[in-house]
Amino acid sequence: SQKIEQNSEALNIQEGKTATLTCNYTNYSPAYLQWYRQDPGRGPVFLLLIRENEKEKRKERLKVTFDTTLKQSLFHITASQPADSATYLCALEAAGNKLTFGGGTRVLVKP
Amino acid sequence: GAGVSQSPRYKVAKRGQDVALRCDPISGHVSLFWYQQALGQGPEFLTYFQNEAQLDKSGLPSDRFFAERPEGSVSTLKIQRTQQEDSAVYLCASSLAGLAGGKETQYFGPGTRLLVL
Secondary structure: OOEEEEOOOOEEEEOOOOEEEEEEEEOOOOOEEEEEEEOOOOOOEEEEEEEOOOOEEEEOOEEEEEEOOOOEEEEEEOOOOHHHOEEEEEEEEOOOOOEEEOOOEEEEEEO | OOOOEEEOOEEEEOOOOOEEEEEEOOOOOOEEEEEEEOOOOOOEEEEEEEOOEEEEOOOOOOOOEEEEOOOOOOEEEEEOOOOHHHOEEEEEEEEOOOOOOOOOOOEEOOOEEEEEO
């Protein structure tokens, strides 16, 4: 069956360090992969989309990689700040127009 | 409006009661999605509209769940005879053009938190 796995344990990190989050998937062949940020009590907010033929994408302090052989995406937050504390969700296309989301990884950046 | 809005933000229902959750998408957005999010989990797809047409309802958990978007803008998710397992956050999202396969950004509302007692 199709699965998307993100580390369910919270990631605690010191301000200024790089946070690295993992999204692994099985039994998908997505052409696109998206990352969203979700704060408590709010809906997810889109951050980045990466295509299968793109190895890496950057936006400000964010970097996403997409390895279709390993079936894995890595999400990096460089020079992390306390304001980066949130839950980060990866999402893949499923059949039709559906997005299927992973369970999310909570990041806590300590000053 | 500037973003997707949902109402009510919180709803407490007694088991067996019917509830209706409203979503106002971004003006002009063709596609509208409903998701259910349990505590500590990612959103799970419920149903999808392109304009007024409900193209996919495969995620609706039972026939107690019904969604409509009669004029291709506002959508309502109705849950009949609510059960405790229906307690969750219900998220609505819209996207501009309805492109297939996750190419497009989805813009999410704040969600309605439903608690069934």
